[in-house]
C-alpha cells in the first residue's frame with residue numbers, strides 16, 4: 206500500500222516516469238500479440254492436414270468403403286498429411302527449445318566443415334531425387350568455432366534443404382567455407398563464413414526482410430507442395446543469434462539465392478599460452 210502511494214507521488218511530479226511505464230506496456234502488449242498470432246497460425250497450420258485426414262476417414266467409412274483403388278489412393282494422401290503434421294510438430298518443438306536457450310552461450314568446440322559435410326550428407330538422397338548436386342568447397346586450415354554441434358547441423362540442414370526445395374531441377378547447390386580476419390574493438394578477430402548458394406527461383410527483394418518470420422512464405426502453395434513448414438528460417442535465425450553470428454541473404458528472381466552465415470572463430474591458442482597451461 207505504502208509503495209503504491211510513494212510511486213504515485215513520484216509519478217505526479219515526474220511525467221517522464223509515466224511515459225516509461227506506457228512504453229513498457231506497449232512492448233509487453235506487442236510480445237503478447239505475437240504469441241497469440243503464433244498460436245493461431247500454428248493451430249491453423251495443423252488444422253488443415255487434420256481436416257484432410259478426417260475427411261478421408263469419413264469417405265473411407267462411407268462412399269469409398271468397397272472401392273479398392275480409391276482406398277489405396279486415399280490412404281496414400283492420409284500418410285502424406287500425417288507426415289506434414291509430424292514435421293510441423295517437430296519444427297514447433299525445435300523452435301521452442303532453441304528459443305529457450307537463445308541466451309545461453311554455446312558450450313562445444315566445432316569444426317564447421319564437419320558440420321556442413323554431415324548436414325549435406327543427410328540431404329544428399331533428397332537432392333539426388335531432383336537431380337541436384339551438392340558441392341562443398343572449404344578453404345584449408347579453418348579455425349574452429351564455439352558452438353552447439355546439433356544446432357549448427359540443423360541450421361545448415363535447413364539452408365541446404367531450402368536450396369534443394371527452391372532450387373533448379375538438375376541444378377547445383379554450392380556451399381563455400383572460408384575465414385576472414387578483421388580488427389574489432391578488442392583487437393584482431395577471426396570469423397568463419399559459410400555460404401549456401403542455389404541456382405533456383407530466387408526471392409523478390411521486398412520479401413527478403415520477412416523470410417525469418419514464423420510461417421512467412423513467398424509462395425504458400427509451393428512451400429506446402431515441397432513439404433515446407435514455414436518455420437525453417439525462423440529456427441535458423443535463433444540458432445545464428447545464439448552463436449553470436451550474422452545471416453545475410455542475397456537473391457535475384459530467376460537466378461538464385463545465397464544465404465551467408467558469419468560466425469566468430471575461436472582464438473587459436475598461441476604457443477605461449479600452451480606453455481603456460483603446461
Ligand code: ADP
Nearest residue numbers: 367368371422423424428433434435436437438
Ligand atoms: P519453408 O518451410 O516454407 O521452406 P522457411 O522458413 O525455410 O519455410 O522459408 C520461408 C520462405 O522463404 C519459403 O517458403 C520460401 O518462399 C523462401 N525461401 C527460403 N529459402 C529459399 C531459397 N533458397 N530460394 C527461394 N526461396 C526461398
